[in-house]
Amino acid sequence: MQIDIITCVPALLDSPFSHSILQRAQDKGIVKVQVHNLREYAVNKHGQVDDYAFGGGAGMVLMLEPIVRCIESLQSRREYSEIIYMSPDGELLDQKMANRLSLLKNIIILCGHYKGVDERVREHLITREISIGNYVLSGGELAAAVLADSIIRLIPGVLSNETSALSDSFQDDLVAPPVYTRPAEFNGWKVPEVLLSGNQKLIDEWREEQSVARTEERRPGLLTS
Numbered sequence: 215m216q217i218d219i220i221t222c223v224p225a226l227l228d229s230p231f232s233h234s235i236l237q238r239a240q241d242k243g244i245v246k247v248q249v250h251n252l253r254e255y256a257v258n259k260h261g262q263v264d265d266y267a268f269g270g271g272a273g274m275v276l277m278l279e280p281i282v283r284c285i286e287s288l289q290s291r292r293e294y295s296e297i298i299y300m301s302p303d304g305e306l307l308d309q310k311m312a313n314r315l316s317l318l319k320n321i322i323i324l325c326g327h328y329k330g331v332d333e334r335v336r337e338h339l340i341t342r343e344i345s346i347g348n349y350v351l352s353g354g355e356l357a358a359a360v361l362a363d364s365i366i367r368l369i370p371g372v373l374s375n376e377t378s379a380l381s382d383s384f385q386d387d388l389v390a391p392p393v394y395t396r397p398a399e400f401n402g403w404k405v406p407e408v409l410l411s412g413n414q415k416l417i418d419e420w421r422e423e424q425s426v427a428r429t430e431e432r433r434p435g436l437l438t439s
């Protein structure tokens with residue numbers, strides 16, 4: 215899978231893909247993440263990519279021409295299953311959506327900034343709009359990183375068996391059970407006895423019970439959905 219992220223502030227995306235699981239996924243050749251600087255497609259030599267909003271009001275708007283040029287240039291190189299715009303009013307990201315997106319071949323993620331992007335981009339180029347929650351960020355970059363992370367870790371081969379996504383929260387409409395590591399006792403704080411028992415059947419049953427109890431307590435909506 216190739217994920218192309220379009221942004222006017224590429225530096226904001228320097229770090230998320232350069233460490234840990236997401237870096238390893240790229241090293242293994244399972245996914246390629248490329249960040250594209252919208253300013254390389256600017257309307258003039260000053261690197262202009264935004265302008266005042268028609269009708270007035272505070273805040274700049276990302277112009278459509280640089281975005282059109284950038285997307286067209288990417289499309290001339292490969293085919294994309296989705297061209298996603300990160301937007302607070304988009305479909306809310308959840309694990310099911312991440313699962314579905316992880317099956318796609320290539321995707322473009324467009325990050326808005328300032329007041330957002332010229333609406334005609336959304337009307338004519340964007341195939342899907344995704345929000346990471348009902349709050350407003352300064353730009354789509356952090357949201358794009360969240361979306362890409364949620365997708366990449368689900369691609370087969372990215373996580374090892376020990377960190378398998380299948381045992382994560384939401385994968386089976388349950389939240390994850392608690393986890394512990396050494397030492398087995400610290401300051402009198404003990405790890406549940408069953409986890410030290412070596413009896414895998416009992417451990418699996420305990421984890422299942424904990425998951426269900428936690429889901430009832432913290433995300434009751436998941437059990438009824």
Ligand code: SAH
Nearest residue numbers: 300301302326330345346350351353354357
């Ligand atoms: N004026 C817009 C917000 C612009 S915020 C409005 O009120 O809807 C600037 C950019 O940040 C947006 O274009 C979008 O790309 C991104 N963004 C902000 N909040 C987001 C969220 N919750 N999910 C996804 N992207 C978001």
